[in-house]
Amino acid sequence: MTTDNLKGPSSVIDPHQGMGEALVALQQRRRLIQGLKVSAVWIGLIILVTAAMLMLHISPSYMVQHYDVILQGAGTTLYVSLVSITVATLLALFGSIARLSSNSIAQGISGFYVSLIRGTPLLIQIYVIYLGLPQIGEQLNQLGFPFIGRLFILDAVPAGILALSLNYGAYMTEIFRAGLQSISYGQREAAIALGMTPLQVMRRVVLPQAIRIIIPDVGNQFIAMQKDSALVSVMGVWEITYIANRYARRDSKYMEMFIVAATAYWILTIISSWLQSRLEKRMAQAYER
C-alpha cells in the first residue's frame, strides 16, 4: 500500500528520452498560453469596469488624491488583524484540545464558547464588548471595585481586537479540532504504547503533525479576518472602512471612496494569499530530504 520504492534514477539511458522532453515542453507551452489568456480576461474586465465608472462621472482624481488616507487605515486594519489572528490561534489551540479532552469541565467550557460565539453575529459581539461591557464596569466602579471595573471599559482598538479574537477563536477551534482528529489513531497508540502521557502524546506526536494541516486554514482565516475587521469601524477605529466612510460622507464621494477602500482590501488579501501559498509550498517540503 505504502511501498513506493524510492530508488535513485537508473543509470541506463532511455533511447526515447527526447519523446519525454518534447512532451514536457509542449505541456509547459500550453500552460503558459492558458495563463496569458486568463490574464487578458482579467485586464479586459478591469478596463470594462473602469470605462463604466468614467461614464458614470466617477472622479478618478478624487480617488488618487485620497488613496493615502486609506493607506493609513490599511496599517490599522493590518495591525488589528495580525494581533487578533495571533490571539485567536492561541484560543483555538486551547479550545480544540479542551474540546477533545475527556475532562468534563474543559469540554463544557469549550463547547459553550464555540456554540455561543458561532451562534451570534460578529456585529452583536462587537456591540456587547464595546458598548455593553462598560455598563458592567460602571457598576463595579460604584460597588467599589475600580480595578476590576476598569478592565471592562475598553478603548475601540482593544475592544475590536478582543471581539475579532473571540469570534475567530471559536471558528478556528473547530478547524484545529478537525486538524487534531485527522492524525490517525495509530499515531496516538504508538505514542501511548511507548509510555507517553496524554500531554506528551499531544506535544510530541499529534500537534507537530496537525500544525502542518492547520496552517493553510489559519491563512484562510487571516484573509477572511482582514475583511471582517471592517466591522470594527462601527466603534470608530480609524481603519480602512471607517476612513472611507468619513470622507465619503463629507465630500459626497461614496463610490470613489469605497472603490479605493475595496481595492485596498483586495490588494491586502492578494498579498496574504501569495504569502500563504509560499508558506504552504515550504511546508510541503518539510518531510522531504
Add this chain to the structure above:
Amino acid sequence: MSAEPIIQVTGLHKWFAMLHVLSDISLDVEPREVVCIIGRSGSGKSTLLRCINFLEEPSAGKITVDKLVVEAGNKGRKHRKLVHEIRLKTGMVFQEFNLFPHMSVLENVAEGPITVKKMDRSKAVEIAEMNLDRVGLLFKKDEYPNRLSGGQKQRVAIARALAMEPKVMLFDEPTSALDPELIGEVLNVMKKLAEEGTTMLVVTHEMAFAREVADRVVVMAEGEIIEQGKPVDVFNSPRDSRTQALIERYRSGGAK
C-alpha cells in the same frame, strides 16, 4: 518452565458494546518464551494482545506483567500509574507500523528514551543507534519514514520498541500490511530477536514463522483459546476441528 511467568492473563473478558470479543481468557507467557497466537480474523487475538498493555481496557479479569498486577475495571491515579508501568515493560509493534512521520528514523527510535525515560540526548542516541543496528537499518538513521519501504518501516518500528528495553515484545500482525516480498526481512529480524532470548508474544497469520520460531502456539476462535501446545503438535495433529480448518486453509495456499 519453572520461572514465574512474565505475562499472566487471568479470566479476561472484553466486550465491545454488546459484542463479547474475549471470553474468559487465561494465558501465561514464560520468560524467554516465544508464543504465537493464530486464528481467523475476528477471533479476538489482536484484542487480547492490546488488552495486555491496556490499549484496550479489559472488561473483566486480571493482567499481570512482571509482577505488576492490574485488575480490570479499576480507575484513578493508582490504576493509571500501574498501566503506565506495564507499558514501560512491554514493547508494541503494530500492523501499520505507526512510525512518527515528522521525525527521522533516529529520532523515532530515540523518542521513547528521551521523552518517556528523560534520558540524556547523547545516551538515547547511542541506544537508538544500537537498536537500529540490531534491525540492520543504522545506515538509514537520517532518512524520514516516508522514504522507507514497508519492511524497513516495520524494522524501524521494532527498533523503536526495543529502545525502551522492554521485558516483553508484543507483535500485532507485524507483516499483514506488507507486500509479500517484504515480509521475509521483518520475520528474519523477529527470528533473530527470538534467538537472542527476547520474550515475544506474536499475533500472526504467518504459519511458517509460527511453526519454525514459536515455542508455543495458541489458537483462538470466537474469543476463546481453543487449543495450545508445541508447534509440532498443533500443526501436525490439531485436536479442534476449527484448528484443522485453519491449518488446512493455510496448506492449500490461502494463508490469510
